[in-house]
Amino acid sequence: xxxxxxxxxxxxxxxxxxxxxxxxxxxxxxxxxxxxxxxxxxxxxxxxxxxxxxxxxxxxxxxxxxxxxxxxxxxxxxxxxxxxxxxxxxxxxxxxxxxxxxxxxxxxxxxxxxxxxxxxxxxxxxxxxxxxxxxxxxxxxxxxxxxxxxxxxxxxxxxxxxxxxxxxxxxxxxxxxxxxxxxxxxxxxxxxxxxxxxxxxxxxxxxxxxxxxxxxxxxxxxxxxxxxxxxxxxxxxxxxxxxxxxxxxxxxxxxxxxxxxxxxxxxxxxxxx
Ligand code: ARG
Numbered sequence: 001x002x003x004x005x006x007x008x009x010x011x012x013x014x015x016x017x018x019x020x021x022x023x024x025x026x027x028x029x030x031x032x033x034x035x036x037x038x039x040x041x042x043x044x045x046x047x048x049x050x051x052x053x054x055x056x057x058x059x060x061x062x063x064x065x066x067x068x069x070x071x072x073x074x075x076x077x078x079x080x081x082x083x084x085x086x087x088x089x090x091x092x093x094x095x096x097x098x099x100x101x102x103x104x105x106x107x108x109x110x111x112x113x114x115x116x117x118x119x120x121x122x123x124x125x126x127x128x129x130x131x132x133x134x135x136x137x138x139x140x141x142x143x144x145x146x147x148x149x150x151x152x153x154x155x156x157x158x159x160x161x162x163x164x165x166x167x168x169x170x171x172x173x174x175x176x177x178x179x180x181x182x183x184x185x186x187x188x189x190x191x192x193x194x195x196x197x198x199x200x201x202x203x204x205x206x207x208x209x210x211x212x213x214x215x216x217x218x219x220x221x222x223x224x225x226x227x228x229x230x231x232x233x234x235x236x237x238x239x240x241x242x243x244x245x246x247x248x249x250x251x252x253x254x255x256x257x258x259x260x261x262x263x264x265x266x267x268x269x270x271x272x273x
Contacts, residue, residue: 005179005246007055007227013105013269014049015062017041017072022259026092027140027169029261041256045072048230048252048267055228060271062105070095072257073266075124075172077102081134081154082273084113088123091141095122115153121146124269125170130183132157133203137171139163139193159203162193168215172265175200176222178208178229178247186222186238188215208245214238221263223270232263 020041022030052059064071077098079086085106088099099116102123106114119142121127126142127150128135134156136147140163151158161171168174174191178184186208189197200207210219219235229242233251242249254263 005227005248007225010052010057010225011060011271012052012057012223013060013062013074013077013271014045014267015064015071015074017045017257018064019066019069020072020257020260021069023069024094026094027261028166029258031259034259036259037256041072044252044254044256045267048254048264051230051250051252052268055225057225062101065097065101068095068098068101070260070262071098071101073125073260073262074102074269075266076122076170077269078106078123079121079127079129079134079150080106080111080269080271080273081129081156083111084154084273085111085115086121086123086127086150086153087114087116089117089120089146090122091120117146117149119143119146119149121150122170125172125266128171128175128177128185129156129180129270129272130177130185131181132183134158135171135175135185136160137163137174140166140169159199161196161199163191164193165191167191168220169261170266172221173218173261174215174220176220176224176229176231176265178222178224178242178245179226180224181226184245186210186220186242188220191215208238208241210235211237218258218263221265223265223268230264232258
C-alpha cells in the first residue's frame with residue numbers, strides 16, 4: 001500500500017526567459033557556441049507556468065532584466081522558508097546583479113524578514129527544504145559558511161552535503177524533495193561524496209535513487225506539490241518508480257533551457273509560508 005499522497009497549493013516565483021542566452025559558460029552544460037532559440041525557450045517556459053496554474057498553484061513573476069541571461073533560473077535568487085527570505089549572493093560575477101532584483105521584489109511585496117547574506121549562496125540551487133531539515137549543497141557554488149548563516153536565519157537544522165561531480169553543480173541537479181511533510185526525497189548518489197551519501201542513506205533510507213541516465217537528463221531537477229512531480233520528460237526511468245510510490249509524474253520539455261544547465265526546479269522558486 002502506498003501512503004496517501006496529497007497535493008497542497010503552492011506559490012512559486014518565476015522569471016520569463018525573455019533575455020535568455022548562453023553567452024558564458026559557468027557549468028559544463030553551457031556551450032556559448034550553440035545557438036539558443038528564445039521563442040522556443042519562452043514557449044517551453046510558458047508551458048511549465050501553465051502546468052502549475054492548471055494544478056491550482058499561484059505563479060508570481062519577476063521582471064526579466066536585459067544582460068542577465070540566466071535570470072530565468074529564478075530558484076537561485078533567494079530561499080523562502082516560513083515567510084523569511086534569505087537572499088542570494090552569486091558565485092560568479094555574471095549573475096551577481098540578479099540577487100538585488102530578487103531582494104527588491106521581496107521588499108516591494110512587503111516581506112518583512114529579508115536578509116541580504118554575507119556568504120555566497122545561490123538560493124534554492126543549493127538549499128532544499130524538507131519537513132525536518134534544510135539540506136544544503138556545497139562544493140561548486142554555495143560557500144559552506146552560508147550553511148550556518150541559513151541555519152541561524154531560518155532556525156532549522158541545516159545538513160551540509162558535498163557535491164563532487166561538476167555536471168551536478170547545484171544540489172537541485174542531484175536531489176529533489178518529493179514530500180515536504182514526510183521528509184521524502186529522490187537523489188543521485190554519485191553526485192555526492194562518500195560521506196554525504198552515507199548521511200543521505202541515514203536520513204532517507206527509503207529514498208528513490210536515480211540512475212546515471214535519469215540524472216544525466218536532469219531528472220532530479222524536479223518540483224513536487226506532494227502529489228504531482230514535474231520533471232524533465234527525458235528522465236523517463238523515474239516515472240515508474242514515482243508512480244509506484246503514489247506520485248503522479250508529469251514530463252516537461254525544457255530543452256532550450258537545458259542549454260543553460262537548468263530545468264524545471266531551476267526555473268521555479270517556492271515561496272513558503
Ligand atoms: N546557467 C545557470 C548557472 O550555471 C544555471 C542555473 C540553474 N539553476 C539551478 N537551480 N540549478 O548558474
